[in-house]
Amino acid sequence: MTTRTLTLRVLPPPLAGLRAQRLIERNMLVYKRAWMILVSGFFEPVFYLLSLGIGMGRLVGEVAGPGGTTVSYAAFVAPALLAASAMNGAVFEATINIFMKLRYGKIYDAILATPLRPWDIAIGEITWSLLRGVLYSTGFVVVMAAMGLVATPLAILAIPAAILIGFAFGAAGMAASTFMRSWQDFDLVMLFLLPLFLFSATFYPLDVYPPALRALVQLSPLYHGVELVRAFTLSSFDLGIIGHVTYLIAIGSAGLMVAGRRLRALLNP
């Protein structure tokens, strides 16, 4: 048996001979010149943390944390900001950047003339946005620790949690961008993200919402992301974590499936 057929047996077809790493190489080449943009992305959530945590902190006082504890407002809002910035980063990368390449640059057309396949592109782009996510969330967790906002060394698990959020939203965003016709459609994306950002138990606990709306909040994928990160940084481990993780994985896989299928149809008519 040749190695080729062996890999085909071990791996599902889309993953056999994956060359997604080439796309990451390409993006690294691009950002070698624009590294400032890459690095500056780290500061945005930190500014939010300083503003809300320090500025608002004394106005708000203590907040109900997970598991009946009370925590400082900064410690409450910091994990939510980490989750929200993982979402925003992944969606921007997966919508605006991919749309540019898809519709205007025609770069993907040229890439598909080489041995790379649509799957390689889909997985490569999403992996790239996850790698950026690792960079940002690691930086953010370090800042949190420096500010004394983490309750346990296990807070380091917030980093993979942020990656999972990035995966879910990156894949969904990529699927969405294959349906977009023009720039105007991005206003819709923004219009969708803003309520998620504001109403996912991000800035205050779930019990502040009217009881009728709590179930709606719990539908938000970002809510599950926020709760997941919060559980890790505030050291509140319970079974709910499994639910959050499952929800995010489901959304990410569905997005990836749709994106791969749509890309193939769009690029190989």
Next chain:
Amino acid sequence: MQPLVEAADLTKRFGDFTAVDQIGFSVAPGEVFGFLGPNGAGKSSTMRMIGAVSPVTSGRLRVFGLDPAADGRRIRSRLGVVPQDDSLDLELSVEENLYIYGRYYDIPRRQIRARIEELIDFAQLGERRTSRVDPLSGGMKRRLTIARGLINRPDLLLLDEPTTGLDPQARHVLWDRLYRLKQDGVTQIITTHYMDEAEQLCDRLVIMDRGRIVAEGSPRGLIEAHSTREVLEVRFPVGELEPAGPALRQVADRVELLADRALLYTSNADSALAETHRLGLRPESALVRRSTLEDVFLKLTGRTLVD
């Protein structure tokens, strides 16, 4: 020798529209093969099927003896592709474009570095190698795209309308580059709607119209088979061309009346011109030339190549 590309009854449909309609052809190693036809004849669709990026609707297609449906990746790894719209990576520089395409083919870095030197030289882009792609001229971009298509030392180079949109000088530079490749033994498939380009570059070509192949042969052979040795082109003042038609038909073997001029097909254009004057016709201008592929296309389809 086994042909590099072989097609029989090859068909491509988009919904109800048939872009390529049961065509057959084969391309031998070392030759430059052309698809000549107007826009919308099905040339680009055929190229995309050969390039293993567009699935075949029906019929048989083999590239390097492989089936694009099953072995697309292996086929693409041996092809070089020069698309019509360049589709260069605008965020990267000239040499980075070459470099990253080499990586897409899994070529080791050191090997790519060596090839970039060769290809920058070949594409005459030495002074612009670190420049971004955006500000390059159309001719430079096209040369870079060709260089990019050669990064994997392809067994077959596909060029879709390589000189469309370029100024005459840039076209000649490009033809010179393609001629060099031919001398180096690189097999090429070219689509074009310029008959002069097809005559200059192709060893053998097919003429396509509305998804079908209407003729096949060498440029010279096609002209000999489908046209006369010489052509007389005459122009008349506005409104006088139409009435002159019947008289002109007495002068030549065959006459085509176009919007602005008449083409008289004859073995001896000079005597046809004298005969025209003898009949009392006074054309504004007259031009004697040899038959070209344009004339072949006109005869076979009743239409000109570039509207």
Next chain:
Amino acid sequence: MPLPGVLRVVEADAVVYRRVWKGSAFSSFVTPALFLVAMGLGLGSLVDRGAGAPGFEGLSYVAFLAPGLLVASAMQSGAAQGSFKVMAGMKWDRTYHSVVASPVGTGRLVGGHFIWTAIRMLMVSVIFGGVAAALGAISPVAALALAPVGMLIGLATAAPMTAFTANRENTEALTAVFRFGITPMYLFSGTFFPITQLPEWLQSVATVTPLWHAVELARRIALGHSSALPAWLHVGYLVLLFAVGVVLTQRLFSRRLNV
């Protein structure tokens, strides 16, 4: 500056805007509503329950937040008008080049650009004020009175931003200005909390930002808050920023377009 040419430029912007107004108007209604509900009412319920802060006596958080958020939103719109729109005209679509090739000329192009920006800022502020009044966060009279302040801060941001964008070749520097200028200004200039909450050195930085002056002005108008500085100083500072921006824009536009 002859008027008709200026109006052509304004008209051209208006025609473009008419094509996209639906999405843009929708988000200019929805965005302030969402923010006021989420931050003003939601987060506000925690603040109002808490100890409060100096300057808050007897005031609900949403009433404190609304005037500041109105001018902060106008500031953000002004920054967008002065950056990406200018980049499109200068480089992406090159519409400015064709305007200058017509009899309109650079001076009237600049005039038209800022008149249109003023109109947009006024629209954004009136819509925000309306939404805030509908939510009961602000009195209808105050909502109307705040519209000129929104316009002023919008212009005081848009003008220097336009000058800065005038000779950029790509968006990298713009991204930096947004990340290190506009966003921190939005977060730390007294919109969400009094700047007295900040460490002292940051307080002095905040007082230099145009947004702080606009926020002070807006709270004075809407809430009758006293401000450390007289109102004319706030207005004068914002007008000065706008004027400097216009002069620089005029100079940089003619340098780039009249070649």
